Amino acid sequence: MTAAVSPLAPKVIPDPDPIAGVRFAVTQAGVKYKGRTDLMLALLDPGTAAAGVFTQSKCPSAPVDWCRAVLPTGMAQALVVNSGNANAFTGQAGAEAAAATAKAVARAAGCPPEEVYLASTGVIGEPLPAGRITARLDAMAGKAGMARPVDAARAMMTTDTFPKVAEASARISGKPVRINGIAKGAGMIAPDMATMLAFVFTDAAIEPAALQALLERAVRPSFNCISVDSDTSTSDTVLMFATGAARGAPLVETASDRRLVGFRRALNAVMLDLACQVVRDGEGASKFLTVSVTGAKSARSAKRVAFAIANSPLVKTAIAGEDANWGRVVMAIGKAGEPADRDRLVIRFGDLLVAERGARVPGYLEAEGAAYMMRDEIEISVDLGVGKSRAKVYGCDLTKDYVAINGDYRS
């Protein structure tokens, strides 16, 4: 296991001020890790609207069950996140640990438990020592506002190699509003699995139903278009909170409101930024991969082909080996099972045209492909030649470090 920061990490970690109406506290609760923060509390001003999207897993964690149950209130006053234990596949005891945590948060925050959101990330199947969390909450509530978004991001890390923070601003009816978000990505602690958590905050005033619609749309081209290893976590959670604390920002009631044009763009940018940071910190990743598919019968079909390429172990190992192995791209397109015309396929690596009309282009030089593959950021573009739909997804290479991180740590 490498302790070094990912070679694909941003050069500078963003450190925005908290959003008005959001106060963070972090602490060392010792859920599992020692000598580092592992618990984050966010207190949200009364009246904050909440939205959320969760893992599609049929075996969701207890905190995911909890969030799904309270989300219909549409309101939030607190969010608490621990690292070191995912509270997943922990049965009735896990559900009770989640409820007890929420109750203690509610008491500390002075709000109903239905306005408390929970997330946990770390080992699966171990009972969550909820007492270590609840014992800290009163003190954390007293210190709320003393931590910054980057501190909150750091407390959620498992084996992430850098904290993931993004920010943007926009205007609604001319009034400035801010958005910032934090995320954690693929991390590993024995015996454990990757989980993805992201939390986005804004001081805009947006009704819960509108916020939910905005979040669901923003998730599609960002978090729903990334893959590190094709393994879906039990705990994936993206929550968004709108405090409405921006001065003079009007209350917006529908997601399609024209005043949100700039806000939607800013939100999409924050979400895509966070999602790509998660990929950049993918376990063992040494190359960032963008796959663009055009000429598909439908957007769904384009996305399936794009993921078939981005998730193919043979494509991913070729990228790790800096091998412009376009034959494996053909293979991945073929295995996707989506409409495609072998004899009209166009394949590019960056701007380099590699194949068209069912065969390698005359004059293609292996040396040019090899030179392109030395880059940190690889783009593979495919035109399927059967329609007008498109998709873009983001992934990374498959290296020996991925196997080491996930296989060697017990040896």
Add this chain to the structure above:
Amino acid sequence: MTAAVSPLAPKVIPDPDPIAGVRFAVTQAGVKYKGRTDLMLALLDPGTAAAGVFTQSKCPSAPVDWCRAVLPTGMAQALVVNSGNANAFTGQAGAEAAAATAKAVARAAGCPPEEVYLASTGVIGEPLPAGRITARLDAMAGKAGMARPVDAARAMMTTDTFPKVAEASARISGKPVRINGIAKGAGMIAPDMATMLAFVFTDAAIEPAALQALLERAVRPSFNCISVDSDTSTSDTVLMFATGAARGAPLVETASDRRLVGFRRALNAVMLDLACQVVRDGEGASKFLTVSVTGAKSARSAKRVAFAIANSPLVKTAIAGEDANWGRVVMAIGKAGEPADRDRLVIRFGDLLVAERGARVPGYLEAEGAAYMMRDEIEISVDLGVGKSRAKVYGCDLTKDYVAINGDYRS
């Protein structure tokens, strides 16, 4: 890249006599490799029935196109297979190379081109130097019968570490018939991808339509239930030939004929044996994995869950690391998206009960799980608790050698 034989190879490579009515020849054609056989010709007695199943890839190779086109005749007199070049994604030139090869085989064998079957395995996207093949065919036809099945299997190898041969016998109406088969598995030569080829021969007398039905049924629980790396080849081909040369064996006209009970069992055994040998020679494999799923809503659902487990990079790396990481099995079940009840799941490693009713069983000892994972052959059993259907699939672990074989060979 390791040149050593897979640790999962059979202790003894089977070396059966050819099936009556089948005569093999092999040669060094120099398609790509030097100093080893790379071309195999099988001459089949006139009247031999043929059946075939092919890759589901939307980008099939030229030989797959050829075989699909001639299969409706139901008859075969020759099969020619080369290694070193897959003749895939080679456009019109590839189709012409396949047709020219078939024509030359037909001339050498004295049969119509429609009774010639082709397969190619190796590099994708390179034009096939068909002349190197056609120049050898007359000499090979003259020597037909001088090579054995194991020689034919060896000529098809790419980076397979051992030739894959299986045999069985049965009785039809009391008359003995034989079956044998050869296969090649996941191999790698730069820039290349895995392909899977298998050929099964019997001296039973079976009508083409019945043979096709038998083959399609036998493929389901064997070749369609294995995965090395979830990447589907452009060239996967399983062909079966029935020469009818067994003395006194009656001509069977339907696959459901009761006289075939023993034959079907023998055929299934040969197919499963070959399929598992392909897995045992999976690139970098150090552990053979069987995943059994029971209690599913449908057989299709059971198979999807089983493959979600067998193909999960996190499950596969855990097995490589000898880590009884059942939390990742829960994850894989969850991501399959099939009906399952988290709170009724039962998970076993071998006979060891690990989890039930949505949580780890009380008294489960990590040490027992860890001891089990030291074995070469790992069985993971899952009961989904929602129905009565089942599936069993076969896979292998994901090791650093897999990444090395597929990523490092250019560096």
